[in-house]
Amino acid sequence: MKTQGHILGAFFYGYAATNFVGGMIAQKVGGKLLMLFGVLWTAVFTLLTPIFTTIGGFGAIFAVRLLEGFGEVSNFYYIQYPLLLLLLLTKN
Numbered sequence: 001m002k003t004q005g006h007i008l009g010a011f012f013y014g015y016a017a018t019n020f021v022g023g024m025i026a027q028k029v030g031g032k033l034l035m036l037f038g039v040l041w042t043a044v045f046t047l048l049t050p051i052f053t054t055i056g057g058f059g060a061i062f063a064v065r066l067l068e069g070f071g072e073v074s075n076f077y078y079i080q081y082p083l084l085l086l087l088l089l090t091k092n
C-alpha cells in the first residue's frame with residue numbers, strides 16, 4: 001500500500017511543481033500550444049509506462065508518473081475548459 005501511495009503521489013508532485021508555472025507559460029506561448037504540449041507529453045509517457053515499469057521497476061514508474069504530472073501543466077480546470085471552448089469556436 002505504501003508503494004502505491006508513492007507512485008500515485010509522484011503524479012501529484014509533478015503536477016504541483018508546475019501548477020503556477022503553467023499560467024506564465026500560457027501567457028508567453030499561448031494556450032493552444034500549451035494544451036497541445038500537455039496532452040501529447042502525457043499521452044507519450046502514459047504509453048511508455050508499461051515499458052519503463054518492466055525495465056526499471058519502482059524507480060522507473062515513479063519517474064514516469066512524475067513526468068506525466070509535469071505534462072499536466074496545461075490541464076488546469078481554469079485553462080482547459082475555456083481553452084477547449086475557444087478551440088471549438090475559432091475557425092483556424
